[in-house]
Amino acid sequence: MMDAPPQDPDLSAPAPSENGSPEAEAPHVCVLLGASNLARGYSALSHYLTRNLAPQPVRILAAMGPGRGYGCRxxxxNISYPPIVDSPLFQRARKQAESGSRVVALVTDIGNDLLYGMDPDHLVATLEEVFQRLFDLNARIFVTSLPVFFEQEVSPMVYHSIRALLYPKSSVSQEHAVNGVRRMNSYxxxxxDPRVRVVPPLDEYLGWDHVHYSLLRSTEVWNRVGGTLLSGWDRQPRHPLRFPRMLLSYRDNxxxxxxxxxLKCIPRSANLF
Incomplete structure (x- = not known):
């Protein structure tokens, strides 16, 4: 039998230093923004960051969930999420930043708004507003691009099949989606801006739908992303993720x-927005 899902690391006590006392330095803060890919990898990525930043504590704040949009609901x-741009997460992160914590942010899964009908230029403006909220925290920002697959002229049958499965209420045309992906990746x-670093493309790890990372390669994805985030704190990875941890992350999701x-049987964790 599998263990019960672990508690979110944001609420854990400060990690002890080598002499047994808590670190006096302010905790590192990691802001995670995204949709389904982030939600699946969240527990594994949190575990990775906590281990690799030890003995210093890390506080992780996340706004994520399948179908989550940056500017659209x-x-x-029956699960509906408010737009990330309006999340109270930024206010919580500000309190941490004012205490002296260095903030590192991941901005990923940025294509959902296009399938909800948002104009690409509007999405660019929304993303810039998100970046500005993170700039106000003096954050180091890492962002992932959209799958290059959708910049191509894929067959209408493939496009409409993916749209019907993942966005059943969407009526967005293939032309709108393709132009949107091209616009966002070009942007x-x-x-x-040196404060925003684009993560090298992760397309090779995508599964059959060209939207979600393959389970079998998800460990590679989050080791790469996690290592990139560590560089924001000038740290090198020492403890890589292993596949069993990824399976637990999918289960936790x-x-x-x-x-x-x-079902809302248990309250939302305080660090999830």
Whole structure:
């Protein structure tokens, strides 16, 4: 029998230093923003960061969930999430930043708004607003691009099949989606702001739908992303993720979706927004 899902690391006590006393230095703060890919990898990534930043504590704040949008309300089935840009997460992170914590942020899964019909230029403006909220925290920002697959002229049957499965209420045309992905990736590629670093493309790890990372390669994905985030604190990875940890992360995601967000049998964790 599997163990019960672990508590979120944001609420853990400060890690002890080598002499047995808590670190006096302010904890590192990690802001995680995304949708389904982040939700699946969240527990594993949190575990990775906590281990690799030890003995210093890390506080992790996340706004995520399947179908989550940055400027649109999104979700799946009976689960609905408010737009990330309006999240109270930023206010919570500000309190941590004012205490002297260095903030590192991951901005990922940024394509859902396009399938909800948002104009690409509007999404760019929304993303810039998110970046500004993170700039106000003096955060080091890492962002992932959209799958290059959707920049291509894929067959209408493939596009409509993926849209019907993942966005059943969407009526967005293939032309709108393709132009949107091209616009967003071009915007990220041409960005000259040194405070925003684009993570090297992760397309090789995507599964059959070209949207979600393959379970079998998810360990590689989150080791790469985690190592990139560590560089924001000038740290090197020492403890890589292993596949069993990824399986637990997927299980934890299902537990959150069912018990916390769908049935609401347990309260939402204080660090999840």
């Amino acid at each position: 999104g979700g799946m089935l 990220l590629k041409e960005s000259k 299902l537990h959150r979706l069912l018990m916390m967000e769908s």
